[in-house]
Amino acid sequence: MKKILCFPILLLIFTNSIYAQNELSKIEKLATTAKIWGFLKYYHPEVANGKYNWDKELFKVLPKVETATNNIQLSQVYIDWIKSLGEIKPCKKCDIEKDIQYFDKNFDLNWINNKQIFTTELSEKLKYIELNRHQGKKHYVNYYSNKLKIPDFTNEVEYENFDWQNGNLRLLTLFRYWNQIEYFFPAKYQTDTNWDVVLAKMMPKFLNPQTELDLHLATLELIVSCDDSHATYFNEKTYxxxxxxxxxxxxxxxxxxxxxxxxxxxxxxxxxxxxxxxxxxxxxxxxxxxxxxxxxxxxxxxxxxxxxxxxxxxxxxxxxxxxxxxxxxxxxxxxxxxxxxxxxxxKYKAESKSDKYKILENNIGYTNIGKVKEVKEVPKIMEALKNTKAIIFDIRKYETFTPYYFANYITSQKKDFYKAIVTDLDYPGRYIWSETFKSGNDRLKYTGKVILLVDESCQSQLEFTAMCLQTGDNVTTVGSQTSGADGNVVIFNMVGGYKTQISGVGIFYPDGTETQRKGVKIDIKVKPTIEGVIAGKDQILERAIKFINE
Structure with a gap:
């Protein structure tokens, strides 16, 4: 008799332990909801095409999420939500094997198989949506340019001047931005903190800000978590x-x-x-x-x-x-x-007295490439410097759109100087390798040494300029680490109407070396010293001259 009674007791203890293991915290439930909401937003055919007001759908489901106490109940909330969106027809286009070279370091949907949170039924439904995802023009994201394939976030309600005490809109701020980065930021895989961890870390700060300023600082911290020099936040309150x-x-x-x-x-x-x-x-x-x-x-x-x-x-x-x-x-x-x-x-005005070009001691040519704004100036400069033993291109100030034309003078053949990854909107989170792009000419015109000066002030277009000129036959890059934010910028609005931006295209050297976060390749590294700064020395320029004269 004792043995018979023992079995139900053990079963009860076992069952309770299972449920205890699957009890979910508020942060876990909300982080999971953020992922489900974003996945359906960009993958579900009826959501991605704009049939539903997806912000309002989030606000409807949040109370149900809050009342769920374990993974079984939470999964059922999501299952009912998915069923309410309508039937998904099989996607014939999705089954076709594309002849595409994918870059998949950003792509990770393994979370849909998390058995600690999702039931088998829910995981299967999510997998089915992935395999039969939306194709074609989308409501919430599009290409800013079909040629460049830069993502452009569209039809998002901005909720300008919203009441910071509105908990739903605070969560929307976090959920929307997190998913935009999750699926459309090419350098997501390079962040110091795993992007899933960022979601969990930032959740309490959006749930319980004590003041409006706390909310704006949390938003700034979220944006900075991208580890992207382009990722600024235009908000007077934080300033x-x-x-x-x-x-x-x-x-x-x-x-x-x-x-x-x-x-x-x-x-x-x-x-x-x-x-x-x-x-x-x-x-x-x-x-x-x-x-x-x-x-x-x-x-x-x-x-x-x-x-x-x-x-x-x-x-x-x-x-x-x-x-x-x-x-x-x-x-x-x-x-x-x-x-x-x-x-x-x-009443400050940036220094603009420096020469566009000049000849330094020992017959060394120098040009401040950022001052050269017009293509027609390039032949004049190269003619004036053609008999020098070296030309220094200073890429540390301002921006220029003339590197291709300077490159034509220092290369004996066209060379690949970069390739890129661009987002595949029909498979969000996956990126496609572009072809490599060439610069230079087939006829070398300048045969002396070419030196490029770079430092941390070089960002975006300036880094691209350096990469372009590095295709030259006899080029040496001197300086310190550059900003590490290459590629076109995507500008979009946060909830509240405040603008932000990210690097929208991933730029690589032809051999696959990343430039995002790392910066451009440097041959001779120079670390400025306090003594040198106090003495007013341009230590990078001095090192370049030393290299030339050696």
Whole structure:
């Protein structure tokens, strides 16, 4: 008799343990809902074609998700939701094997087979949707250009000036952006933090912000999590948080210290007794390195080099018109208060006096390629520099659209200089390799050395310029890591109407080497020193000249 009673008890304990294992936290349920909602948005034929107001459908399902306590109940919520969307007909086009070379480092739908969260019935339904996914023009995403195949997010309700206390719209902010990156950001696989982890990490910050500013900072942190120098967030509220008042200097972060490298206004810098080479170690009694650590999650950049470059806005700015600094000058440490100003008070204009080209000592040609705006100037410059023993192309300032024409002078044959990956809208999350693209000419006109100067200020078009010129016969690239944000930019609006952007095309060297996050290839690396900055040296240019004269 005891043995008979023992079995039901063991069965009950076993059953309870199963359910205990499958109980889901609020974060798990919402993260799963975000994935299901995004998957159906871009894959389900009746959703992707715009038949449903997909934001409202999310708001309808959220209360049902909240009441589900385990994976069985949650799966049933999703199953009922999918059934309500209508029958999915078999997709004949989806079965056809495409003669396409896919890049699949971003593609991962393995989550639909997660047995800890989904029942077998739900996983099978999701797999069926994948295999019979929507084809053709979509409602929520399209190609901005059929030729370039850059994604363009369309027909999204912006909810401008929405009440930040609206929990549904806060979750929509996170869900929408997370899925846009999940399926249409070519460098998603390169993020420091796995994109699934980002979703779970950011969920509490969107669920429980204490103030409106908390919500905007959470949005900024989410965007920065892309690790993309292009991924900016145009929002005055976050600008105000970091402060509208500037010191009248610009600086470079070296060895976790702020070294003054120039002035926004010479008179105001002199008035505050600030000098080139001053090393600022503290701001309002806080170490510069501590400030950088605290603000890092808000500074967009593909790599640490660009993050330091972008840090100037976040490090010494503030909400007050004065700041106490600790600084080192001539080996002596001092402390004093400095006035800060609104940027408009500087009446600042970027330096534009530098020559487009000139001949340096020892018959070395130099051209500031960013100053060359017109194609017709290229022959004139190359004619003037044709008898030099080397030409230095400085790619560290401004932007130019003339690299192809300079490349024609330094190559003996056309060469591949990049290839790209573009999103396949008929299979979201998968990317297609483009053909390689060539630059250069079949007739070498300049036979001397060619040197390219690059650093962290080189981003996007400037990095593309460097890649194009690197096809030359006798080219050496000198400098420090570039921004690592190549390719065309996709600009779109967040919930609330605030603009943001990402790199929309993945750019690679012909051999498959990534440029996103890594930057362009560098032959001679130069790491600027505090001593060199204090002395006012252009250490990258000096190293290039040394290489030429060797």
């Amino acid at each position: 105000s948080f970091f402060g509208r008042y500037y010191m009248p200097v610009n600086f470079k972060v070296i060895n976790k210290k702020a070294v003054i490298t120039g002035f926004y206004n010479d008179s105001l810098a002199k008035l505050n007794d600030l000098q080139l080479g001053d090393i600022i170690t503290k701001s309002n009694d806080k170490k510069i390195e501590t400030i950088l650590e605290e603000q890092e999650k808000y500074i967009n950049a593909s790599n640490i080099s660009r993050k330091k470059f972008n840090a100037s806005y976040y490090t010494l700015n503030g909400a007050t018109d004065s700041v106490k600094i600790e600084f080192i000058r001539n080996g002596k440490t001092s402390i004093k208060s400095i006035k800060r100003y609104l940027f408009k008070d500087f």
